[in-house]
Amino acid sequence: MGAIAGLFHPSTPKPVDPARVRAMAAAMAHRGPDGAGEWTAPGVGFAHRRLAVIGGAAATQPVATADLRYAAMLDGTILNHAALRAELRGLGHRFVGEGDAEVVLHGFAAWGPALLDRLEGAFAIAVHDAATQTLFLARDRLGAKPLHLTLLPDGALIFASELKGLLAHPLLRRAPDAAAVADYLALGYVPDDACMIAGVEKLAAGHFLLVERGRALRGARRWWGLPDAGEAPADALLPELRAAVARGAGAARPAALLLGGLGDAAVVALAAEASAKAVATVGVGDDGGVAARFATAHRRARLDDLPALLNDLVAAFDEPCGDPAALAAIVAARGSGPVVMSGAGASLLLEGGRWRRFARRERWRRWRWTLPGLGAAEADYALATGAAEASELWSAARERAVMQRFATAWRGGDPLDAALRTDLATRLPGQVLTIADRAGMAAGAEWRTPFADARLVTFVLSLPGGARRARTSPLVGAVARYLPATPVAAPPLPVSQWLRGPLRAEVARLERSRLLAELGWFDTARIAAGIERHRGGEDAQAALLWRLLVLERSLSRLFGWPASA
Template sequence: MCGITGIYHLQTAKPVNEARVRAMADAIAHRGPDGDGVWTAPGVGFGHRRLSIIDLAGGAQPMASEDGQAVIIFNGEIYNFLDVRAELVALGHHFHSHSDTEAILQAWQRWGPDCLSRLNGMFAFAIHDARRNCLFLARDRLGVKPLFYAELSDGSVIFGSELKALLAHPLLRRTPDFSAIDDYLGLGYVPDDASIVAGVKKLPAGHSLLLQRGHPLPRPAQWWDVSFADRERGSEAALEDALIEKMRAAVTSRMIADVPLGAFLSGGVDSSAVVALMAEASTQAVKTCSIGFDHPDFDESRYAAQVAARFATDHRTRIVSADDYGLIDTLVHAFDEPFADASALPTYRVSELARQTVTVALSGDGADEAFAGYRRLTFFNAEERVRRLLPLSVRSGIFGTLGRVYPKLDWAPQMLRAKTTFQGLGRSSEEAYADAVGVTARPLRQRIYSDRARRDLQGHRAEDRYIAAMRAAPARDGLDRAQYADLKIWLPGDILTKVDRTSMAVSLEAREPLLDYRLIEFGARLPVSMRARGSTGKWLMKQAMRRYLPDDILFRKKMGFSTPISAWFRGPLAAEAQRIARGSALGETGWFDGKALDTIVTEHQSGRVDHGRLLWQLMMLDRSLSNLFGVSA
């Protein structure tokens, strides 16, 4: 795992300032504390920070091909690199290291851009090929590893693993993009097709970019997509066996490392499944770690301890305060762009704990997206049955009216909180799911915006990307379309960003076996009833894992990492909430209505309305704006 950055002159091969490349690489030194390297040639410069995982002695980067014509910098891991290497050796190639980096480089020289389909892993890499006179950038299928890029006024393109690498270049203008702020408030993160810094782009997951000197900057080309259009055939038992075999292969392939390796263990289904399969494959006790909270409503450590005992792991637990808001500034620096998923706090803490004993940790991320594990997906699937029975014209009249008049009963038992269900049934599938997956609904966003902000948006809505993704999905069913959109938007924008930034902030490599693309493709082909059945998501996975895990782990209510943010803004962060309304960087932008913000704070602190999530979003946005642009953003 590493950090990469570079400069490429598109029109003429102007000299590249080596010190500038080094400064960009040093900005992401936390991603690679074990080594660094800079390489320049006419019109191009590469910087690299290395976290040594495979071939500790021979994998230094930037790495040049034997003939010197191609140079690579690479962030990530290729889990099947030995297979790729063997294929290349059979074709007459000779290797000088045992690293996966060299396998990519020689695969590029043999197959060009088509090499991507042979790679199974998480990666973002750049290859400069003097013979082809090009720069090739590529990102893995699901977007586990990030890659930012921007075109500058001097005709160069800069790129890097994190936004802070680009910000180290003096020609990058720091101008905020308000449409990205609306995306952030709507979704809780700045999605992969946007950036809070105007002009900066992110290479989308499963895409590549081929830059050729003398040509304008092209659009990224998609090299992989997942299809929900086909269905697996076979008995339930046969599908269970197939699923377990694919999970086993994904886990064991990610256990290859030349450094200490372990796993995150929350005690939930996904991390427990990964640990079970690691224990099965390992001759030694698996190193596991978990975070517990000093508040019982947020603590899952007893479940993690139960799984650790079951598989005799070398388990470590740290109890942290549920009021762990002291990490806020650390997270703002780690993420650069505003990020409102408060589970980033415990994710940082568990990464910090893991790094004390291991350099690589396997996580359980990905199964909820692949196998419909989120509660919002099972709710949506149930609503879809109603939508299929009644046309939209009928539903909008009946349920739209009920949604408007039914009170919002956040305090009531789940069965009585029907307002959002009525509202969803009165809309199209796409509109309903876009609202369900969002954080701050558009009417509330519009309430806090200034007149200028509403003009500047020019009709832009954060929800529209979800609607578009669902309508374009290669799919058969509403659940298919919702999962497809989650894989394309939520997964890279929220889940993978969270894990990458928090783990790399402490120089830990996190691997996600449940995001093996073969597993994702298998999940997309499963019949809907094998993914969601009633209120149970990940149905086939839970049935299959009964051979390893007890029902009280598999079928307990999903908790996840939670934090008491609503209480914080009525207690220790009450002054912070007041500052949001008066005197924060938000007011300097001219995009927010100060009186509306003051009302939001007053409503929350009086207990009349719970605006905890919105206040958390606004606080993180305020800190990010100050960090990126200064208070006069």
């Protein structure tokens, strides 16, 4: 667990300055406060920041084989590292320590890219093979751990866990990507196939990239994808949930976050069922009586000093995150220990409300509620994501491009199944798991998400369609006996009151923003009118104003532009 950063020369093995990769890793020191390491060879350099979760602080990275053929590093946790280590020892591999990065190192030496099929957990990995002069980069199945990469003007490929790691390299050219800004305004997050900095890519979830020196750079290849639908028994859901929570907890005894919602309550319930000691929980606001019901050791965090928290949000995420719940996530993760766990992703995977909105699409078509020029599928997706708000500030053509890109994945077939698959491919890595990763890492904590466990996701996709269409969500049915009599729901954050109260000065600066005016991308008169309507008590403007506020701060931080007049 921690941060990885590196540089590879694909054409010729030029010398690598260790200070360059060291600076890239240092920019992400918050991800790994327990140690740092670096390794260089002709044409390649690795650097790592370590958060000690498995193997202790002594399990430093990068790691290399005794003959120096292979070098590797890992961001994340390999949950089945002990079993894999035993298997590799049986094959004759010798280990120096107990860290899971060594499992990646020797596993790649033994099995090559096929190692990925054996790994369980959240991970981004880098492996160098000196014999074949190749760099291997890979990301976990559902995208829990991030990996950014780009080519520099001198031809070098650089990569890093977070965008700020790339920004630490002086040769990186910083130019904004207008399409990514459009995506953010439409969706509230920057999806994994886009980046605010033009030319920077994110390795897609379930993909690997093999770079061979002296050969043309090929695109990433998929090594895992969402499985086909099946017919699993619905009554097996509870055992599958128990197993996912147990895998997420492991031996770490993590604190459980109560940020609101059924998923968090289910995680606490199942963790408490399996623990002889009180589970440590952290909440922000009302926890719905969950902490008292399960006699947890509860701590309540507070959302104080919102202007400072807004700065923390922008610094932690690099790209804008338009979900105000990210503030609560950052606050809750602080001081909660090196490992935390939550029910993030549960509403997307199992609660079903969002899917049922898709089932009403024929009704939406009859209402003729559509964006100009959009087909029915794109209009449905626009309604489901709230993307229509962005059309007031962005051209209709740009809006159509965003919607078409994300709607094509679920045209045809069962609309509910296709909608879930689209969410798992886009919203899960781009929003849900990004919040968990950045908020956790900003606090120096590994955030584990049992509802993004690949085994559980595979099981849910195999449930009969009728179980997903039921009026009561499958999750409610599975854990009903554990929960309080009153419904457990995430309390809405008072964003409108924030913008009129503690953040009113930030809104005023947004209204005077030189950045938004000078970019020429926005109708600043409409922004000013929206701010005025919000001041007059119109809460409908709050979501878009929040997105714009975060966007302006993020652009200013990424590019050094003036934030306001």
